[in-house]
Amino acid sequence: DGGITQSPKYLFRKEGQNVTLSCEQNLNHDAMYWYRQDPGQGLRLIYYSQIVNDFQKGDIAEGYSVSREKKESFPLTVTSAQKNPTAFYLCASRVDRGNSPLHFGNGTRLTVT
């Protein structure tokens, strides 16, 4: 079955450490997205990529970095510069034609202590 795989499901890190969240899709989608979901704040866009080797900052990119070396992969690094990294992170993709709907992964819950 085609889909989006995020790993791991739960991640724990010490403050000051960088951590990378994995996102892989086998839907052959051009565009990929990273969102952060916090209670009562909905989904906020961190970064997105519409094509390999290109990506753009979303609304809350500070303290995060991404890469898009392959079409199917869009890893997100939460750096030590991110002031409040504990959150639920969602990866999504879509066919970048028109306004096609997003397909989401199951998310990664990151806890930084």
Next chain:
Amino acid sequence: AQSVSQHNHHVILSEAASLELGCNYSYGGTVNLFWYVQYPGQHLQLLLKYFSGDPLVKGIKGFEAEFIKSKFSFNLRKPSVQWSDTAEYFCAVNGNNRKLIWGLGTSLAVNP
């Protein structure tokens, strides 16, 4: 700036009650409208969408939504909810810049 407002943050209903979740947006141009649902422990999934044509759209699991352009609204409805409808519901709007703007979500709890 574009924005999406979901009026109800938490809704509690009994089974068989009718549901209407409000969604209003601020954008003057052509829009595409979505409702997504996140069941407990599951990924976000598309419930229904409106691009053009009949403003009353049908989605999965008996949900429907009506686009009222004059009111900038896209309210979600279901005539009779079930316990399995307990979830978080998000309204999202895509303007001509193709950026998806999300509402803050509505948490629905259905008591059996």
